[in-house]
Amino acid sequence: MSLAEELAAVYGTPLYVYDLDEVAAARRALFDALPEEFGVFYAFKANPHPEIARTLREDDARACGAEISSTGELTAALTAGYRGAEILYTGPGKTTAEVAAAIGQGVRKFSVESLSDLRRVGSVAVGRGVVVDCLLRVNSASASATTSIRMTGTPSQFGIDSETLAELAPRLTSVPGTRIAGAHLFPLSNAKDEESLIAEFRHTIEVAARVQRDVGCAFRFLDIGGGFAMPYAVPGERPGYGKLRAELTAALDVHFPDRRANGLRVFCESGRYLVGGCGELVASVVNVKESRGRKFVILDAGINTFGGMSGLGRLLPVAVRPREGAEPGDTESASLVGPLCTPGDLLGREISLPRLASGDLVTIPNAGAYGVTASLLMFLGRPAPTEVAVRGGEVVSVSRLEHHRVHGEVR
The missing domain is CATH 3.20.20.10 (Alanine racemase)
Structure with missing residues (x-):
């Protein structure tokens, strides 16, 4: 089990995991260049x-x-x-x-x-x-x-x-x-x-x-x-x-x-060079269904969590890590979708995915840039994903963005 999956067992999903050692390495690499x-x-x-x-x-x-x-x-x-x-x-x-x-x-x-x-x-x-x-x-x-x-x-x-x-x-x-x-x-x-x-x-x-x-x-x-x-x-x-x-x-x-x-x-x-490689997004498979000959893998993370621009027709080239123990080449074609009540909540259409079942975890790599704050975070009012920062394999911080309405005089 990867560190990200271990943390998902503790903090739930959707979950972002940021490796601060990778951030420091990217900074050194850019200055060296x-x-x-x-x-x-x-x-x-x-x-x-x-x-x-x-x-x-x-x-x-x-x-x-x-x-x-x-x-x-x-x-x-x-x-x-x-x-x-x-x-x-x-x-x-x-x-x-x-x-x-x-x-x-x-x-x-x-x-x-x-x-x-x-x-x-x-x-x-x-x-x-x-x-x-x-x-x-x-x-x-x-x-x-x-x-x-x-x-x-x-x-x-x-x-x-x-x-x-x-x-x-x-x-x-x-x-x-x-x-x-x-x-x-x-x-x-x-x-x-x-x-x-x-x-x-x-x-x-x-x-x-x-x-x-x-x-x-x-x-x-x-x-x-x-x-x-x-x-x-x-x-x-x-x-x-x-x-x-x-x-x-x-x-x-x-x-x-x-x-x-x-x-x-x-x-x-x-931006992306410095932090893109530090992050992974871990999501849970909520359901797998077929509709008229096509398979849909439904996650608890969608365009409200990651890559909100996909909802405007810019599909992400998403790939997910196969679960531990999966056979090499054990994949199928399916659409990777989120939990929102809109057909625009589509992370990938007819892409190659590991064979997944309800309750499985999937991990999207290189998700450290343009993730939570580039998503449609408030759409449908679902909770924001938890964000965990780690250094040397140890948890440094755990946080989650919250949105709330301010009443009264607002400037």
Whole structure:
């Protein structure tokens, strides 16, 4: 019996198990793959669990900063021990109240998506008597990779169109309460291979140098985004990036040759690479049924627990671990579904599964990123899954998210 199954016997299912040793190993692997001058921001959207975030921050020499996009993530970062100075606040829909809350907690670095976004940040900063550093998020007119999830090169709510920057520069650099400290580019997510990632980073660094010229101020910060891959809900290992360090150094030497003398700090972002491999989701088979020649395996975990986007037609490539003692090759084709009263609660359609029966446990691997908080957690009001963090095989924490209605005056 695996550790996850042992814990399921104690805490029930659905159950997430997070291995903090794997989180620390992923952090070391990413820093090893990057030039020594690089910093890393952890994208809290991947998994804001406080023990995971603490683990990513715990190494003073190679601590991850926090990239957040809401006051909820701000609270999660502060709970995990992050200070305001270690946080980058991003997102296309920052409200005045959210900016005020962040500045009030000491956040002094914002990624801004437009001139109006910059002005909103500046107006709050002026009211608080501070000046904040702003990174211009740039929507490049061109891109390198043609695969993966594209985040640039098209009309978008994300970023300032690169071709407009030269004209906008005088207004961007004169907003009270702000100083333009650099650029933020995030062209893609989950690159298909190292060659694609390197090509995209090369292009991003070239664009960033052009942006610096167009804006007319020396950058102190440059965030070139992410794209680091990790299998999701299927077996697989964290990929290695053996060529990345040399290639990034070479690209920066070409386009930012004076960066060290000028004090330029360069960052990447990562979510799934850092935490995807740390988690397993354990669920129980509630029922197995046949309908008109098709088999359905019904779990106590569905899109309210994991991969809620599957309910919008994005089926997950889910694989489950065979139960202990199962014969090799003892599989069948069936649909893996959850407990919700909607046909959209579908984790996998006609996929290869071990032969399962009511009461069996199934384990979905590589479920540490985009799990609980990326699911339709409140739909139908079912309890959230329990989350257990372990280190060295020992339980560090046991928790569960709760949702409740607040009555009275709510702001």
